[in-house]
Amino acid sequence: MSGYTLYWKPGTGSMVVEAALRLIGVAFDEVLVDDASVRAKAELVALNPAGKVPVLACATGPVIAESAAILLALDDLFPETRLLPPHGTxxxxxxxxxxxxxxxxxxxxxxxxxxxxxxxxxxxxxxxxxxxxxxxxxxxxxxxxxxxxxxxxxxxxxxxxxxxxxxxxxxxxxxxxxxxxxxxxxxxxxxxxxxxxxxxxxxxxxx
Ligand SMILES: N[C@@H](CCC(=O)N[C@@H](CS)C(=O)NCC(=O)O)C(=O)O
Structure with missing residues (x-):
């Protein structure tokens, strides 16, 4: 098991989070939350009461919902990837x-x-x-x-x-x-x- 788990669904805003994880090059697990995945949906709602993807669960810490918040957190965690320009600029x-x-x-x-x-x-x-x-x-x-x-x-x-x-x-x-x-x-x-x-x-x- 990797340190990150992305709750995702095709065609949704989880795409940009997957892209960020791939740009960083960090290993991650995925949980597909489609209409058929009752168990995954229940897991998602337990993590994010809004029941919306994307959600990123980090083994070392927070569970983050909201696409922009996840990207900002990943930029903080992996500044060397330059998902965003250096802080303070x-x-x-x-x-x-x-x-x-x-x-x-x-x-x-x-x-x-x-x-x-x-x-x-x-x-x-x-x-x-x-x-x-x-x-x-x-x-x-x-x-x-x-x-x-x-x-x-x-x-x-x-x-x-x-x-x-x-x-x-x-x-x-x-x-x-x-x-x-x-x-x-x-x-x-x-x-x-x-x-x-x-x-x-x-x-x-x-x-
Ligand atoms: N403000 C949220 C919006 C997330 C959102 O609305 N996700 C949609 C997919 S694009 C979703 O999970 N919808 C499931 C539902 O409404 O049941 C974000 O930026 O992450």
Whole structure:
């Protein structure tokens, strides 16, 4: 058994955590939490009452939920991998700013887009369609703001950070994002990293 266990599900935000673990090169175990895995689901809920992936359980310490929090913790634990630029630098602040921006704006909008019925007390077809449309507009607006900050090919220029992988993941959930040239270039660039491409394939992204 390794020191880390990732609770994951294909097509979800656990992709970026798997990519981070692969970039670090640390061994990890995986627990697939799909609809058929009743036991895994119960295990997940015991660790994260929200019942959501990703969750990373560390043998030496905490159980961490929330994709951005997991990435920040992994950067703290393995600073030499440079998931993010060195602490205390302006580049670090910028990378964290956009990571949190995506986690708190684009990711929730994607959930509204794909699960509109969970975001209204009256899930009529009309209400769901209105929620979906607005969520799509919100994501496009937010991706345009992100794209304006991208130096190219990555957010910060030549060096990839985990913020770029996060952006690529969310862009895979929102087709119009990949029509923005800066985002299309960024997605293509992150997929050149074998560790990211492996997590991408394993999670069924790009299908
Ligand atoms: N804010 C959370 C969102 C996590 C989340 O919503 N995960 C989804 C998959 S992308 C999930 O596990 N959904 C299962 C469910 O809602 O039952 C994060 O950033 O990790």
């Amino acid at each position: 302006p580049a670090h602040s910028t990378a964290v700013q956009w990571l949190i921006f995506m986690a708190t704006n684009i990711y929730p909008a994607a959930l509204r887009y794909y699960y509109p019925d969970r975001h209204t007390s009256q899930p009529t077809l009309e209400a769901c369609e209105a929620i979906r449309q607005q969520a799509g507009r919100d994501m496009s607006r937010d991706f345009a703001q992100l794209a304006a900050a991208v130096k190219g090919p990555f957010l910060l220029g030549q060096a990839m950070t985990i913020t770029d992988v996060y952006a690529a993941m969310l862009a895979d959930w929102h087709d119009p994002a990949r029509e923005i040239p800066e985002i299309a270039v960024l997605v293509n660039a992150v997929l050149q990293a074998p560790a990211v491409a492996e997590a991408w394939r394993h999670h069924g992204f790009g299908d």
